[in-house]
Amino acid sequence: MISARLRDRLPRAAPAAVLIVAAAVAMDFIVNVLILGSPSTFTPLMTTLISSIIAVPLSLWVVGQTLSLERLRDALSASVAAKDARQAEAEAALERLGETKRLYRLLADNLTDHVALWSPKGERIYSSPSIERITGYTLEEFMVLPPTAMVSEADFARVAALIRTLQAGGPPAVATYESFRKDGASIWLESTYSRLGDGSNILIVASRDITERKQLELELVKALEMAEGASAAKSDFLANMTHELRTPLTAIIGFAEVLRRSRDLSKTAGRQVGHILDASHTLLSVVNDVLDFSRLEAGGLELDPGPFDPAAMASSCAALVEERAVAKGLAVRVKAPKSLQPMNLDGPRLSQVLLNFLSNAVKFTAHGSITVALSQTVDGETAVLRGEVIDTGIGIAAEHRDNIFDRFSQADAAVSRRFGGTGLGLAISRRIIERMDGRIGVDSVEGKGSTFWFEVRGPLAELTAPEEEPAVEALGADAGVRLLLVEDNAVNRELVRTMLEPFGVALETANDGVAGVEAMRQGHYDLVLMDVQMPVMDGLTATREIRAMEGARGASTPIVGLTANVLPEQIATCLAAGMDDHLGKPINPTKLLETVARWSGRTHAA
Template identity: 80%
Template structure:
């Protein structure tokens, strides 16, 4: 017992003891004095002592019992308060649970996604009411369906395999599949599968209707397929039209060149043949521009960097247009900075840009001069190359400068009518320079001339030593035996006309079958093979010739001579076993160089 309790009991006992003593003394007095009238029997001191002895323990016990009752009362009161708080807490939690259940039911009843729980035995434990909105089945109908009821066997097997790969508490796995609604319509569902991490083995599945998204994906895929089909049709059309245009141009340009070199023509006839040749070359230039631009539009431009000499490039381009310039009384000047160093860039493509600039300068300049200027700014192992062509021609009006590099664009309709052309040359040039991550532009004053320029950056390079000629030039004593496989009779006559003066014995075959038979029967130094031919095409004929020659260990050089000039078409020729490619229309100089390079040469098959 602690001191506080002892103190309470002691001080709590004193009033009780006093009260008992007083009661005993009063009783003793009343009995002995008042009622019995025996004063001698009245002994207050003794009575007081006896009363104190009796009253003190009794009072102490009564006080203890009172305090115990008070404690019991306090404990009961505290217990009642706790019970009341527990009741209130239970009511509060029951209210919260009821509100959560109400919200959960509200959420589950209005979910567009479907939520399901599956037991480890593959039985449905729960399914949200949204299943009816998705599948058309009521909740009871759906719960009674077998798991594979609405999907194909293949999709069901795929999903089961996916589920078997899940780990409890691990990341979910998703799958898309077709599902059959109650009314028989097909929809697409996307489901996410995950195993609960509480050890219960329960599978949680959430599914949503993705029919609209899937239809959009299918529409996009179909549109892409149509676009690819259209692109393929465009490519096929371009390849076919290129072939059909180049084939007659081969005869026109070839025979015009033969006639132009003939000494038996009158001056008038020679001039007219020159007009034919110029017009044919112009048409060929148009065909080449359309072909180049189509490849650029399709993203088919592949750069082929190699060491080249910028100064040699400028001189070569100027030489190509010099004859036309001189015919108009124009002077072409080439100014190259001293010490121009070779660079590793696509030289032929830059030549194409520079040649476009020069061709336009000749076309739009009536008198004066044309200047080609090249400069180079070396920056460590790289350099910035600037090329510019300045003319004294008609110039360009300020309002047309912004769109001068757009496709099919010339200064105006009057210029197009007066000078002709496709308006593609500058557009092609811009795409080439931009593909090289360079810049292209023009400075012009109407009536005073223009300066077209480009700037490209690239690494410096070293030029390889020039190779010695692999074969001597053809002459009248060449003695070369050549097989020409060509279905077009005019082209066969043209090639024979071009080559026979140089001692080339030309034997012809009009299709691939005849070409293969000729190779089986005789020996030739070189084969010129067309590609598109009836009965058997040139690619198939080449494969058969290579197979026939395989046992011999050596092969006759075969050069494709075709109007098929697209990069993929050239690659097909080389893949079939051909050694080289010569595009139509045939350039006489290139034809002679090709025959000289390959004739009499053999290589291991």
């Protein structure tokens, strides 16, 4: 088939053929007629026919050659264009490669982290220039440096073991270790190790200088140690303060109680002794609040959940404030529905909260009544207990309700001057309820009264009948109890003697732990009252000495700690040393007599 390009060229071949034929005829005329003068030999038709036979193929051949040349020209042009395009692409690729190399070099030169490649045989393949900034070694020095030169043997062994666990293409591993610069300075590095998953098994390591972060960590650890030390110092201070404050209060309250019970005092003197007792108990309450709040702030509150009867708790708390309320002409009522069920919560702590509410109600109520109201919402095996203390007192202004539960806060300065108090009771109550994941609040109208309330959730429980304690015979004038009191304070020795003499207790004393141990070695006693903080030998050491001495006998004398150390951890320490019980100072005469009656004359397995 004739190509399209050939068809386009055929019209050009016809004029060429005509031109050739005309030229042949003209040549025939010139030669035969003009030159040879032989007109008879001039044959235009024959010449035309012959020249046509020659001209047409010749014209077609010329056209074909032209087409071939044009195709060759086009092919050459296309080849040149393709070459130019490939050259342009190659130049662009080279330019991009150069830019990439430049960027990689720029990245490698300015990267703060160090990147290294290691062969499977443990030979360095590559190291980024940032190694000089980190270690002080030049790139050339580092590439020939032994791997163990910059780390301790222990760290090197640890990192080597970590590297052996890596899998090709697997997750990376991270190690932190101490390293050493060229100048000997110590730095900390964090390195990430991974093996390439392309079959080469090359190890890639990315390391960064974490010296500042490590120093910050060390400073934080040091700060934590200092804080813990400060906390321990605070605890020691609180323990010492407890002892130092309670020791004089022991004598004040104890002798005031003795005087109050005396029949030899006049009415005026009896009233004044009563004032001393009230003031002393107020001071003791302040001391207890400060210590309790300090423990709560230090996170020392540990809840001790157990089955308790909410109604019994409310009645007990109301009974504790009833005497003071009646003295002011206030009626105290308890509203607790019979449907209240026992719950498993920290009853003593809830009693503390309820008693704080009641004490404030008595303090800030001049006339009217105080009501303790309990309600319970049961939800399956759990329930929400709501406790309220409603008074008809002075109330709280709206602007002071938000901060009434803050520490050292009362409604205003005038209230503090008029009624006294530390403002810690409600703060302690809030922390107790919050520790139980409960809610606490107040609703009040100034001049009409307040309702302090709390809500706590807990599981329902069943109360078990308490075990019956063996009957204890009351102390009498002929009790005949032989008691050893180990106490370094002469006033406290006289106080205990004064309290116990009327009840037939034969009291012997020792003024330090050494004397107490010697007294136990020489004599026999029904009971030992042991102080804890004493010179020469403290009560804990003395108790351990006595228990060791009695070990061979198979029985031991009851030892009761009689001490101003009343924090829970201090009581636990007393019991751990071998004491059987604990009686806190200031000494309550009734509790002292109950303790002596309960423990005197008894022995137990060592």
